[in-house]
Amino acid sequence: MEHRLANSLIMTVNERKFIESALLSDVRVDGRRPFDYRSLTIRFGSEDGSSEVQLGQTQVIGFVTGQLTQPYRDRPNEGAFAVYTEFSPMADPSFEPGRPGETAIELGRIVDRGLRESRAVDTESLCVISGKFVWSIRIDLHIIDNGGNLVDAANIAALVALSTFRRPECTLGGEDGQELIVHPPDVREPLPLILHHFPVAVTFGFIGIENTVVIDPTHYEEAVMGGSMTATLNTNGDVCAIQKAGGDGVLQSVIMQCLRIATVKAGDITSKIKDAVESYNTERSLKKIKRHKPDQQGSSDAAKQQMERLTVSSDPSGIGTQHNEHDKTNRRNNTLKSFSGGPASWDPYSRGVDGDALRTSLASRVTSLDTQKEEPVQANPEKSSSKSLDSSSFALTHEVGLDIKQSKTLKDAVKPKHKRRNKSNAS
Template identity: 55%
Template sequence: MESKLANAWRLTVNEKKFIETALLSELRIDGRGLYDYRKLTIKFGREYGSSEVQLGHTHVMGFVTAQLVQPYKDRPNDGALSVFTEFSPMADPSFEPGRPGEFAVELGRVIDRGLRESRAVDMESLCVLAGKLVWAIRIDLHILDNGGNLVDAANIAALAALLTFRRPECTLGGEDGQEVTVHPPEVREPIPLIIHHLPIAFTFGFFNNGNILVMDPTYNEEAVMCAKMTLIVNANGDICAIQKAGGEGILQSVIIHCLRLATARAAATTKMIKDAVEGYNREKALQKIRRHPTSLVSSESASSAAAKKNQGQSVDQEEDNEVSRKRVERLKLISEESRATQSNDSESGNSRESRSAKNFIGGPSSWDPYSKGVDTDFLKASLGSRGISNPSRIQKDLGSQEKHSESETQEMHEDVKPAPPVINEPQTGLHTNGGKTLKDAVKPKNKRKKRASSASGAS
């Protein structure tokens, strides 16, 4: 009762009288009714088997662990269950570190009795090898803040931690079948504990020589009450355990009345615990789902997503959906732009090809600007009449006119063959439409000399 003594030392006489006077009028200092419960909040940690319960200003954390040990000789097929409590000076100045006090031992025993005597946990399912190896379940309860009624808050924390705990799976092997193999969580999924029902603890405080009864006493009310009693029941109305620690005596009718109140409240508390555990298991299941890229994402986006996943970048479900949606939209825009550019390039290529097809007809051009006025048929006829068959002679005669002609024109003239000679053709050449022959166009050298000499004589 060290906590009660600490609370009494902190309260003044006036505060105690105020609390007692208010209870006589069926009023409580926090505004609740005599049988009202404080607000209950249940949270869970990242790992299996961890819970955090807040009942009003009372704050308790629970952790569940397991290890393989040898069973008791009188129970070779049953596992082991133990409860340990830790009272931190941070929760209450009256708590001292080190060896647990009387109240800490009492708290652990009450919770252990409610779980063990009611057989809430299936102990036979914890047996691995009969008479040699069983699982020993350990429940550690840490008191973070003492706001009154530590038993109820610690009991709920222990139940929530047990419901979320997962033990490793074991298999037997070897030649004789006695070799135990413990599989890690990465290889095989851990196994939850088999819990038949939830024994819920409810604490009642008595005032004014047992004439006034309240449910879920607070820190200050515990300093004033004359006695307290803890009842552990389940949702079916079964009585799991009763704890009455000293103080004033309680009538049988009062105990029955307390049992009715606890049974009515047990169903609501059990539902609240199960709902919180289901929400936690749902979140854990969603975290295990491996998401694959959608069909709209290209191979490049899939490879980048796989690379990011290999690098250990973890994001939650909503962020992944948002990123994938943005990526799909971006890929759609890129594909549309690429299609538009390809269509524009094809149209421009087709237009260029059509223009080039219109501008270019046939093979390479053989047009010679210097031979524009020369008739090819007439030239063949005239050369044939003279009996000239050497192409080099033709090139010499036309040298003055073909100095700037291109190589293609020269190859054309080299390939020209003379026509057969015309016997009855006069040597003066043929005239077509009054034009001159090639002989008339080229002046002989002797005439040029005579003109030059006559010009010099005249001078």
């Protein structure tokens, strides 16, 4: 009993009265006017087909996945899609874990109806082999935070996730030409779904005795309102679905007025979705492009080896620039080594190592390197940089080989500092 009480939304009498009385003077508790929508933020997950929609305080995550299944017998050429909702108890204490509640089912049905009845998703293009294989699309909607108007937020999350979803390409092949081949995404670019239009849900609440209309109610307003209406429309003004919940009756003229307002809002939301998806797509395609500088192809081996040794391979910046950096650092380190080669006794790594042996090994290395190093650079100082680069990188490979054999020396201790300085110079 007490547990129940603690879980439900506790509204004071003051709040209920205030929401109604403030509406009479055309203001709402969060400072909006009756027909202002809350700010909408659309973000994307790391994978295709995922979205995160924030509408004021409400937060919904959408995720779309696809699977090859057998089609329904009466529609052998059509793919299927289904909407699943998940109401986390973290979003609102009144959501209970386990079976989906009334609101969860209603939400799923509204989103489903808006997409299905308006044929927004081209299901026929999801057919692979008629009567045998079709793609079935699953839309998962997770409510992260309930700040009111879950329907609109969930509907936007579903649309965004659907428009970024990509299914792997399928072809028939094999020996008899009847085998189904699903191409992995790195072999063939996955295909996006075909969406004919965006059916956007816009919810209105009717509050108080006078049935004052508000758009996009918050969860406090939802607790107060006598009824609500969700209209699903697209930019052309086609009404795809209407859901009228709650007991309060609404005049026909009010519904027509709501639909007019909803058309405008649907246009705004659609353009926001389209902008977000477009920027996502450009970012996605930019990720695919790999950049190589052809004149540094020869030295990439050395760079690779070095990258392994320095374990900076996690750095995703271009290979060409990185190689240049290493080149510079190496040159600097070489000069440094020739300077410190003599008094190696303060080497921090040589503790517990035979000092004499180390000194001799270091000295021999430095001299050999110096000859190798100085030769090409001094011989052709006025030659084009690319050539000197190549030859120096040749010297580098030698040096790298040497280094692998050697245990850690002062050089390793000095390296990161120089590297950092170089990076800051470059950026």
